[in-house]
Amino acid sequence: MNQQVFAATDNYISTLFAEEDEALKEALENNEAAGMPAIDISPVQGRLLQVLAHMCGARHVLELGTLGGYSTIWLARALPADGRLITVELMPEYASVARTNIDRAGIGEKVAIRVGRALDVLAMLEKEGVPPFDMIFMDADKPPYTEYLEWALRHSRPGTVIVADNVIRGGRVLDANSSDPAVKGVQRFNEALAAAKGVTQVVIQTIGAKEHDGVAIAVVS
Numbered sequence: 001m002n003q004q005v006f007a008a009t010d011n012y013i014s015t016l017f018a019e020e021d022e023a024l025k026e027a028l029e030n031n032e033a034a035g036m037p038a039i040d041i042s043p044v045q046g047r048l049l050q051v052l053a054h055m056c057g058a059r060h061v062l063e064l065g066t067l068g069g070y071s072t073i074w075l076a077r078a079l080p081a082d083g084r085l086i087t088v089e090l091m092p093e094y095a096s097v098a099r100t101n102i103d104r105a106g107i108g109e110k111v112a113i114r115v116g117r118a119l120d121v122l123a124m125l126e127k128e129g130v131p132p133f134d135m136i137f138m139d140a141d142k143p144p145y146t147e148y149l150e151w152a153l154r155h156s157r158p159g160t161v162i163v164a165d166n167v168i169r170g171g172r173v174l175d176a177n178s179s180d181p182a183v184k185g186v187q188r189f190n191e192a193l194a195a196a197k198g199v200t201q202v203v204i205q206t207i208g209a210k211e212h213d214g215v216a217i218a219v220v221s
Contacts, residue, residue, distance in 0.1 A: 010042060014047075018043035024073060026104065028040060042210050046071060053135050058078065061136070064137070064140040065140030069097070071137070086130075088115075088122075099113055119147060130155065134160055139164075142185035143182070146188045156220040161217065164189065166214075167214045173186055196218070199219060203217075
């Protein structure tokens, strides 16, 4: 087996279950034109987020790491008409591209983009008395993943689904002596998630168009 087979299989799955429409394709094109890094989730991962959102009956969703809004579109499309999604992006220029992509996808009224350092934005949301979220998707900077998890657990309800992307890092999490801040961040997160009380949790390694990585999924009891 090789990466070509993994990518081709991913394409087979996405053709059957996660076909991109023009809005999603255009979002990726706009991101590339704006010089943004090509680190969006895959279509199959986007469909997985939709399935999880439907499974937990999500109406109130938080996303950490907007980038150009590609994953945001997948998530927001899983929400009912009165559903709302808050997405957090550090870079104002990325948030501007995301706003355009989200509005063009026709789900702009469901999405609020908050710009700033995620931990600062989360502190502001806490001060604002934000209600518990039904689903939280983490796909931002990796060093503070554990702090994001701690915040997520405090702002969840029974049945809330917490998803964290990029937690295997091509297997580099196996290196206990890694000096890579992203690897160290997800190692710390994985250990914290494994030790967390009041959740049912697992990490699934993924192999596909995005090569070798993994996603953590937890359900709050």
